[in-house]
Amino acid sequence: MKDFLLSAAAGIDGDGPFKDRWYLLKGGVVVEKGSISSPPTLPAGFPEVKLPFITPPLFDAHVHLSLSGSYEASERERVSSLNREEGLLRIMELLERYRSMGIMTLRDGGDPAGLALEASKVAEREPGRYAKVLPSARPLVMKGRYGGFLGEAVASLKEALGVVDENLLGGAAQIKVIATGINSLTRAGDCGDLLFFPDEVAGIISRCDQENVPVMVHLNGPLSRVFLSKHKLPASIEHGFYLEGEDIARLAASGSFWTPTLTAWSTLLEHPGLTEDKLEVVALTDVEHSFEVGEGVGAGCRLLAGSDAGTPGALHGEGLFAEANALIKCGAPIESIFSAAYAYLKGWTQNYRSPLGEGVSASFLGWNEPLSNELKPPDYIYSNSSWSSAPPATNASA
Numbered sequence: 001m002k003d004f005l006l007s008a009a010a011g012i013d014g015d016g017p018f019k020d021r022w023y024l025l026k027g028g029v030v031v032e033k034g035s036i037s038s039p040p041t042l043p044a045g046f047p048e049v050k051l052p053f054i055t056p057p058l059f060d061a062h063v064h065l066s067l068s069g070s071y072e073a074s075e076r077e078r079v080s081s082l083n084r085e086e087g088l089l090r091i092m093e094l095l096e097r098y099r100s101m102g103i104m105t106l107r108d109g110g111d112p113a114g115l116a117l118e119a120s121k122v123a124e125r126e127p128g129r130y131a132k133v134l135p136s137a138r139p140l141v142m143k144g145r146y147g148g149f150l151g152e153a154v155a156s157l158k159e160a161l162g163v164v165d166e167n168l169l170g171g172a173a174q175i176k177v178i179a180t181g182i183n184s185l186t187r188a189g190d191c192g193d194l195l196f197f198p199d200e201v202a203g204i205i206s207r208c209d210q211e212n213v214p215v216m217v218h219l220n221g222p223l224s225r226v227f228l229s230k231h232k233l234p235a236s237i238e239h240g241f242y243l244e245g246e247d248i249a250r251l252a253a254s255g256s257f258w259t260p261t262l263t264a265w266s267t268l269l270e271h272p273g274l275t276e277d278k279l280e281v282v283a284l285t286d287v288e289h290s291f292e293v294g295e296g297v298g299a300g301c302r303l304l305a306g307s308d309a310g311t312p313g314a315l316h317g318e319g320l321f322a323e324a325n326a327l328i329k330c331g332a333p334i335e336s337i338f339s340a341a342y343a344y345l346k347g348w349t350q351n352y353r354s355p356l357g358e359g360v361s362a363s364f365l366g367w368n369e370p371l372s373n374e375l376k377p378p379d380y381i382y383s384n385s386s387w388s389s390a391p392p393a394t395n396a397s398a
């Protein structure tokens, strides 16, 4: 279905939340839009689709396509020992699945083999079938420290910049730096070692700034561990557990994005392999983090929904809905899930076109009921000139 009038009683588009708007699609492209109080003149019988609510497609800002989200060690090992061809096939299946849930763009944290980068290139050739991947290629980890299974180990800024250049040349959409360790399961508040020195991270960001490429920095503990007051914050902070009080205001003022990955942590409460005392640490940390995220909402931080899918218990697809709903529980308005994603993609992806902008191949999600306080999978998905869901009724077919 390529030529039709889309009328939405309410929704969210590039201009934010709206009421009563129409979009005229020809050849799948939005050629004109306007307010329902002044409808366009169209030939009799021109198909019209009326939907109660529409939004742009969803964005998961933090995934690990190469990792299994299983709690089971055996399943995790099975996935990590797949050969390249099998591993790629597995990711392509995930990308089809993401798309069928309305999640059309994913920011991947990278893997040592560059598998998600390769998948992003395959996906690009068939955008009507696969979700788009923003790959990190090989993330930067410090030699001999946490994260060896995630990326390319370096031992100095010079080595780090070498890997940055290779990643950029290979087609990375952003650079990921694992700047600190991970939260302890035995001591609440212990966020692991500092892995990169502040000046090293600043050097990486300044190199990426020259190419206008965003840097996502995995960081737990006070911001000042990695970013001294003279340092500029990166495009996004990932996780950000145990930030200090003044960090929230600094983050809000910087305009940097924050991907708190609330549910990747809280899902550990369901982990069958954790002992009672570890579960207590998980619960304490979760309460603390939810509180910080709530403060972030109040301060006006730009929060991205990122599931961290692939880490134990964080599922590819479902994880984004869980994370968005966790952010909403912390006080984030549901429209901010879309507006933050929109702002990130507009600011940091090349050739970004607003999914419902004029002159753009339309891409949107439709719901039979207005979204209020919970994000659910959409009832309708339209992009690349066709419905990938069952099509809604039109006045022509009704």
Ligand SMILES: [Zn+2]
Binding pocket: 062, 063, 064, 109, 308
């Ligand atoms: Zn992650």
